[in-house]
Amino acid sequence: MxxxxxxxxxxxxxxxxxxxxxxxxxxxxxxxxxxxxxxxxxxxxxxxxxxxxxxxxxxxxxxxxxxxxxxxxxxxxxxxxxxxxxxxxxxxxxxxxxxxxxxxxxxxxxxxxxxxxxxxxxxxxxxxxxxxxxxxxxxxxxxxxxMFEPLGVAANAVRSGLQNASSGKDLTFAVCGLGTIGFMVALILRSQGYRNVFLIGNKDTQRMRAVGLGFDESNYIDAGAGDALKILKEKTYGGIDIYFECVGKNECISMGIESVAPGGRVVLVGNPYSDMYFPKDTYWKILRDQITIKGIWNAYFKQGHSIYEAVDDWHFILRKIVEGSLxxxxxxxxxxxxxxxxxxxxxxxxxxxxxxxxxxxx
Ligand SMILES: [Zn+2]
Ligand SMILES: [Zn+2]
Known part of the structure; x- marks a missing residue:
């Protein structure tokens, strides 16, 4: 007492x-x-x-x-x-x-x-x-x-990215920025059964962590080495459906816009480091390829649901952890x-x- x-x-x-x-x-x-x-x-x-x-x-x-x-x-x-x-x-x-x-x-x-x-x-x-x-x-x-708070943010990003997307498991994703949230996004995608998840980092420790978490090393792209955009396009045959920007930097957003397929989506998750701008050609690509740019903030929580309804991000996370897929x-x-x-x-x-x-x- x-x-x-x-x-x-x-x-x-x-x-x-x-x-x-x-x-x-x-x-x-x-x-x-x-x-x-x-x-x-x-x-x-x-x-x-x-x-x-x-x-x-x-x-x-x-x-x-x-x-x-x-x-x-x-x-x-x-x-x-x-x-x-x-x-x-x-x-x-x-x-x-x-x-x-x-x-x-x-x-x-x-x-x-x-x-x-x-x-x-x-x-x-x-x-x-x-x-x-x-x-x-x-x-x-x-x-x-x-970890529910950051996981909820990542779940919101994934839910927003997948909204009205095709339901097959052959979608291709890229996650740019391998801090906690970036890895959480990648883990949630995997828990959903998606296999084509490319990870973009800039530290060897991130590559090692990605491998340690069971991601395919050939799906790791080092943003510091050479032309990351070119490598990303080659590895994905220019076909990224949904790109998650988890850094908050101009070059990472531009890379997302440049790398997604026509009709693709760029989900903005990272807090901005500075003012944001696009080169004109990047802006043109948003128009010509009819790209969706989606911002996300925080997470959605609604008390009183069963985890199997999982209408909100927190119950979704709870279900994934209880099931053992996350x-x-x-x-x-x-x-x-x-x-x-x-x-x-x-x-x-x-x-x-x-x-x-x-x-x-x-
Ligand atoms: Zn936080
Ligand atoms: Zn209010």
Whole structure:
């Protein structure tokens, strides 16, 4: 009980100033639960949030990719949640704006967000609305539970890419950018039974990781070596149906547009590094080949569905993991304790070691 009275977590006071502190226990608003955090991922977006741009509010406890055990509920919340293992959807729609009222909470105009707009999970305890909880069975580890957030983004990308696409398994895909999300996109495609998945990376460690994950080495394209676009076109006979851009750079988007087949699609996933532009000829190709460019953001989560309906990205991921066709834990390169969180942040900031998914376990 004494443990329960105190919280401990990493507080970001101002840009670059993050430290482990004794914190007050999160206060629960109506409809919320207290979650004892068991695992939390460090997201690529946490690095600029902590060291460069800051968060929307500060001081704040970062951490939005997490799972845990429900430890308490506020009034009005079903007490049977207590003791359940959960992954937590971090985006909290307002429920009041026009988009929410239209049943489109993913485009809420006034959302809250655990770990960037309110306190997150780089701490022993965090609060969250009960409506944002996804119960996970014992067969799904807490580490996997902490990967639902990025996996949901990847699932959204795949779902958006495949929308109205032909249903055969002979579609050809390219995934440009082999960070966590890029590999997640590739793993989800494979879990769907697709075999023609080309991976574009720029580090030997990425090639090794791709091979380690069971991807065919001949499907790996090194963007740093020679003319990647030419190699890509040769390997795919100019026939990429769907290209996933998971980097956020001009040249990677242009390569996608240049490499897809007529009628092909380019799904934009990566956050932009800079202003975006196309060379005129690339723009012409969008017109002449009637290419679809699709942006995606975040993921779609709807509570209360069975995993076999899987209408939303999170239940889809849950089903894939439970079925065994998706094994995201293979992407975990580092696990640290709460006390070692800063070490994980610095590895990702300074790139002192090769990493993929860095997870804090408690
Ligand atoms: Zn994230
Ligand atoms: Zn809203």
């Amino acid at each position: 004494t443990e329960k009275m105190s919280n401990r977590g990493w507080l970001l006071d101002s840009i670059g100033d993050i430290s482990l502190k004794d914190l007050p226990m999160p206060k629960l608003k109506a409809g919320e639960v207290l979650v004892k955090v068991k695992a939390v991922g460090i997201c690529g977006s946490d690095i600029p949030r902590v060291y460069k741009t800051g968060a929307h509010i500060m001081p704040i406890v970062p951490g939005h990719e997490f799972s845990g055990i429900v430890d308490g509920v506020s009034e009005g919340v079903d007490p049977s949640w207590i003791g359940k293992r959960v992954a937590v959807f971090p985006k909290i729609a307002c429920g009041k704006c026009d988009q929410c009222k239209k049943g489109n909470p993913g485009s809420c105009r006034n959302y809250d967000y655990i770990g960037s707009r309110r306190d997150g999970a780089f701490a022993r305890y965090v609060s969250a609305p009960a409506s944002n909880l996804l119960e996970i069975p014992d067969s799904v580890s807490f580490e996997e539970g902490a 094994k995201p834990a293979k992407l975990i390169s580092h696990t640290f304790s709460l006390e070692q969180t800063e070490k994980g942040l610095l590895i990702m900031r300074d790139k002192t070691e090769d990493y993929c998914k860095v997870i804090i376990v408690m």
